[in-house]
Structures are given as C-alpha cells and as structure tokens.
Amino acid sequence: MQVTSSKELDIGESILDVEGLSVVRSGNLIISDIDLKIRRGEFVGIVGPNGSGKTTLLLSILGILKPNSGIIRIYGCEPMCKSNDGRVSWVSQAASNLPRNLRLTVRELVKLGTISSRNMFSLRSNDEIVNKAIEMVDLKDVANTDIGRLSGGQRQRAVIARALASQADFIILDEPLVGIDREARSSLLKLLDVLCHESEKTILMVSHDLAAIRQTAHRMIYLEGSIKFDGETSKFPKLTELAELRGIKPVHDDSHGHQD
Ligand SMILES: Nc1ncnc2c1ncn2[C@@H]1O[C@H](COP(=O)(O)OP(=O)(O)OP(=O)(O)O)[C@@H](O)[C@H]1O
Ligand SMILES: [Mg+2]
Numbered sequence: 001m002q003v004t005s006s007k008e009l010d011i012g013e014s015i016l017d018v019e020g021l022s023v024v025r026s027g028n029l030i031i032s033d034i035d036l037k038i039r040r041g042e043f044v045g046i047v048g049p050n051g052s053g054k055t056t057l058l059l060s061i062l063g064i065l066k067p068n069s070g071i072i073r074i075y076g077c078e079p080m081c082k083s084n085d086g087r088v089s090w091v092s093q094a095a096s097n098l099p100r101n102l103r104l105t106v107r108e109l110v111k112l113g114t115i116s117s118r119n120m121f122s123l124r125s126n127d128e129i130v131n132k133a134i135e136m137v138d139l140k141d142v143a144n145t146d147i148g149r150l151s152g153g154q155r156q157r158a159v160i161a162r163a164l165a166s167q168a169d170f171i172i173l174d175e176p177l178v179g180i181d182r183e184a185r186s187s188l189l190k191l192l193d194v195l196c197h198e199s200e201k202t203i204l205m206v207s208h209d210l211a212a213i214r215q216t217a218h219r220m221i222y223l224e225g226s227i228k229f230d231g232e233t234s235k236f237p238k239l240t241e242l243a244e245l246r247g248i249k250p251v252h253d254d255s256h257g258h259q260d
Contacts, residue, residue, distance in 0.1 A: 013040050014076075015170050015202045016061065021070035023053070023060050030056045033226050034070065040169070043196045043203045045217030045233070047210055052224040054206045055093060058172055061204070062090055074170065089113075089168030091159055093175045093206075098147055098155060106150070106158045107143045110134055113162035133165040137191060153184025160191070171195070173205040177212055185209070189216040 014037055021034035031053035038044055048054050059065045061072060063079030074084050098109075110133050114126045134143050137157040142150060147158055156176055163171050173192075177185045193216050195201040207213040214220065220236045222229040228245040229237055237245065 014038070015040050015042075015074065016204070017071075017073040017076075018061070019071050021057075021060060021072060022068045023056055023065055024068040025056065025065070029068070029225075031060075031223070031225060036221070036227065036230070038202060038204060040202050041196055041200055042219060043193060043217050044205070044219045044221060045213040046204065046206045046221045046223055047208070047213065048223040054223055055174055057223065058090070058174055058204070058206060061172065062088065086166060087168055088170045088172065089163035089166045091163050091171070091173040091176050094178065097179070098159075102148065104147055105144050106134060106139050106147060106161070109147055109158050110161045110165045113165035114167075129165050129167065133161040136164055136195075137161040138187075151180075151184070153180040153188065156180050156184070156188060157191070160188070164195070169200070170202045170204070173203070175206055175208065177207050177209050185212050186215070189213075192216065 016036065016038040018034055018036040021036075022032040023030050034057065046054050046057070056065060060067055061074070061079060063072075072079055075087060077083060079088075098104075104112075107130060110130050111126060113133070114129055134140055137160055139154060139157055139161060142154065147155055150158065156179075160171075160173075160176070171192075176188065180188070189212060192203050192205070196203055196218075205213065205217070214233055214236060217233050219231065220229065220233050221227055222237070222242065222245065224246060229242075
C-alpha cells in the first residue's frame with residue numbers, strides 16, 4: 001500500500017508540522033516515526049484500533065505529552081509557545097459527558113470558552129462571540145437551558161460551540177461522535193465541514209466511526225503505533241488492504257469492496 005502525503009493538497013499555509021515524532025509513556029513506546037503536515041482549511045480524520053495511540057498523538061500535538069524524539073511545530077513554533085495561546089482548541093474524548101449536577105446554561109458553558117488571554121485583547125465583545133458560536137451550532141433555541149437537560153447531540157454541539165467561542169483556528173477533537181445518534185452525528189459532521197470551508201478552521205478529528213468520518217474528512221490517517229496510511233479520503237484502503245497494512249491475513253474475502 002502506497003502512503004500518500006498531503007503535499008498535492010495545497011490548501012493553505014502549514015498549521016501543523018510533525019517530524020519523526022516518537023512518544024514513550026510509562027516506559028512503553030506508544031507512537032513512533034510520525035511525520036504529519038496539516039494545512040489551513042483541511043479536515044483530517046484519524047482512525048485506528050483501541051490503544052493505537054490516537055489520543056497520545058493529540059496530547060503530544062497539544063504539548064501535554066513531551067516527545068521522546070522528533071519535533072512538533074504549530075504555526076511554526078512549539079505547541080505551548082506564547083504566540084499559540086488561544087489558537088488551538090481541544091474537544092476531549094467524552095467531553096459531552098458533563099456532570100449532570102453541573103448547573104450551567106448553554107450560554108454560560110460557551111462563555112467559558114472565551115477565557116483566554118488572546119480574547120482579552122479582542123475588539124469584539126465576549127457576548128457577540130458567544131452568540132455567534134451558539135448560532136453556528138444551531139442551539140439558539142436552548143441557549144438559556146441547563147446543559148443537563150439537553151440531548152447527547154446537543155451537549156456535543158455545546159462543547160463544540162465552546163471551542164468555537166475560543167476563536168481558535170485549529171480545532172482538535174477526540175471522539176466527538178460517541179454517544180450521539182446517527183442524525184446528530186451527520187449534522188455535527190456537516191457543521192465541522194462548514195467550519196473548514198467557510199470559517200477557514202482547520203480540523204483534526206479522531207473517530208472510531210469510519211463510515212461517518214469518511215463522509216466528511218478531506219483526508220484520512222490510519223494510525224496504529226505509526227502512520228500506516230495518510231492520504232485522500234477517497235483512497236482510504238478497503239478492509240482487506242487495511243488488514244494487510246496491519247500484517248493480518250483476513251479470514252473473510254473482502255475483494256468485493258465491502259466496507260463497514
Ligand atoms: N497515562 C498513561 N500512561 C501509560 N500508558 C498509557 C497512558 N495512557 C494510555 N496509555 C497507553 O498508551 C497506548 C495508547 O493509548 P491511547 O489512549 O493513545 O490510544 P487510543 O488510540 O486513543 O485508544 P482509544 O481508541 O481507546 O481511545 C495504550 O496502550 C494505553 O494503554
Ligand atoms: Mg483515545
């Protein structure tokens with residue numbers, strides 16, 4: 001299987017540059033030899049089995065985990081450098097599982113996203129930013145409702161609105177589709193796609209939902225300790241080819257192009 005790069009997708013300036021990244025956790029090598037370049041406006045999906053290092057990669061990009069080797073540059077400097085303050089936003093795995101007893105309205109939750117030194121110098125008022133973010137995720141009607149009373153899909157949208165309110169240009173999402181129904185899932189993916197195309201956001205999203213993510217991401221990465229595939233979504237390998245990449249001989253013949 002040929003590993004393609006994003007070089008031919010000349011969408012915009014480089015937002016993320018990762019070269020030769022390896023990360024060790026508790027003495028175990030979790031990810032290695034990661035080379036990854038993401039440009040402005042790209043929507044990149046990451047898939048891979050449980051424990052394959054997807055969250056580890058995201059946490060390294062965010063600067064939470066320190067690389068064992070290799071370099072990571074976001075907007076040309078280290079992940080947590082001063083000039084990147086407020087430029088990157090993270091929606092964590094199970095972020096919408098907010099505690100039921102947390103008495104916050106959607107508007108209050110979204111407003112929490114505006115706490116960043118970058119926004120303190122913003123000319124637009126926080127209220128304007130918060131209203132716009134709520135509008136973008138289509139939660140205007142429930143803006144003053146307690147988040148505990150929302151559906152899973154609505155809560156996920158509220159968490160994304162919080163990320164939008166931070167005015168970050170680079171949004172990193174870890175499994176945002178878990179626990180929400182098919183309809184909410186597809187409208188969430190549509191929203192993320194609109195953010196890329198109309199608001200020039202750059203999105204890096206981990207998901208187990210291969211079928212859903214393939215409908216929207218421009219580019220897909222298959223990660224299993226290292227990057228086994230990186231290329232256009234239309235070229236993402238079939239299940240048999242994936243098995244080959246993983247060194248597994250498939251039990252069933254999948255040569256008729258069936259995908260899960
Ligand atoms: N805090 C930690 N200390 C040591 N090892 C860890 C830690 N967190 C995760 N790991 C190990 O790192 C490996 C990769 O974990 P990671 O959470 O990055 O995988 P993942 O691809 O995000 O999995 P999932 O799909 O289940 O979310 C796993 O083997 C896991 O046991
Ligand atoms: Mg994970």
